[in-house]
Amino acid sequence: MLFQSACVVDLSKGQENVPITIDGDFNQVEYPAFQYSPGNVQGPGCEIDPGEITLPGCSCLSQSCVDESCSCLKTYGQAYDSSGLLLDRYMADGAYCAPVFECNALCACSEACSNRVVERGLSFRLQVFLTRERGWGVRTPELIHQGSFVCEYAGEVIGRDEARRRQLSQGPGDNNYIIAVREHAGPASVTETFVDPARVGNVGRFLNHSCRPNLVMVPVRMHSALPHLALFACRDICSGKELTFDYSGGGSRDGDTSRGSQAAIEASRTHGLQRKACYCRAQNCSGFLPLDTSVLSNL
Numbered sequence: 001m002l003f004q005s006a007c008v009v010d011l012s013k014g015q016e017n018v019p020i021t022i023d024g025d026f027n028q029v030e031y032p033a034f035q036y037s038p039g040n041v042q043g044p045g046c047e048i049d050p051g052e053i054t055l056p057g058c059s060c061l062s063q064s065c066v067d068e069s070c071s072c073l074k075t076y077g078q079a080y081d082s083s084g085l086l087l088d089r090y091m092a093d094g095a096y097c098a099p100v101f102e103c104n105a106l107c108a109c110s111e112a113c114s115n116r117v118v119e120r121g122l123s124f125r126l127q128v129f130l131t132r133e134r135g136w137g138v139r140t141p142e143l144i145h146q147g148s149f150v151c152e153y154a155g156e157v158i159g160r161d162e163a164r165r166r167q168l169s170q171g172p173g174d175n176n177y178i179i180a181v182r183e184h185a186g187p188a189s190v191t192e193t194f195v196d197p198a199r200v201g202n203v204g205r206f207l208n209h210s211c212r213p214n215l216v217m218v219p220v221r222m223h224s225a226l227p228h229l230a231l232f233a234c235r236d237i238c239s240g241k242e243l244t245f246d247y248s249g250g251g252s253r254d255g256d257t258s259r260g261s262q263a264a265i266e267a268s269r270t271h272g273l274q275r276k277a278c279y280c281r282a283q284n285c286s287g288f289l290p291l292d293t294s295v296l297s298n299l
């Protein structure tokens with residue numbers, strides 16, 4: 001179903017656990033048309049079906065898995081505490097951010113397992129609203145604690161050639177929603193994932209950039225090797241605050257603006273081929289939105 005310039009009570013039309021409300025003057029700015037999807041869908045050039053289950057499951061019969069007996073936690077490590085909050089080491093300021101593996105559909109543990117977080121979907125009420133200078137944005141009507149899963153950046157998973165074609169076809173005024181995530185497992189091992197929520201996507205497509213964001217992106221795998229691009233709170237976020245992430249893949253907390261040049265994970269969302277002004281108003285604002293043209297290379 002396509003959403004256009006109309007008053008919509010729930011952006012997801014019941015596809016999420018909680019409604020996503022909209023607040024804005026629809027006569028002032030045309031509301032973008034797109035198909036809502038709470039998770040990734042297979043797009044051109046993607047050889048993996050996001051819905052296919054390929055990873056093995058654990059045989060835990062307990063309410064929640066523990067690392068002493070769970071094959072998932074033994075193999076991939078524990079990413080969440082007992083409350084389901086992402087451990088701090090997974091939210092480093094751009095210097096290192098390890099991928100997360102959750103229990104999946106083949107696991108015998110309960111749906112309440114603390115190693116099932118992103119799999120359970122949205123738990124916070126979110127609101128899409130019209131900002132003063134940056135078009136549409138997303139804010140939270142409630143307090144979100146550090147380490148909490150907020151939402152995915154979901155859309156069409158496409159191949160590099162398709163990402164390049166789409167970026168080259170965009171005009172100067174077009175928004176480029178494509179995000180490129182590169183995971184470095186070693187000097188000769190790089191896994192690339194390209195997600196484009198322009199035509200099919202979720203609430204994550206409305207998140208704005210900030211040079212001092214309150215969300216950090218972490219690739220999370222559940223059922224298959226294809227990661228979900230999950231956004232977690234990297235500090236406590238008060239009610240009414242806009243939710244943002246760093247399009248260049250970095251992160252900053254408590255005023256720290258460091259960036260890691262050898263990041264285990266690199267994520268970048270660009271805006272076409274032109275530098276655009278950044279209006280995040282952070283003290284460390286660079287003045288421009290990140291510009292990544294690596295998808296145009298022939299690597």
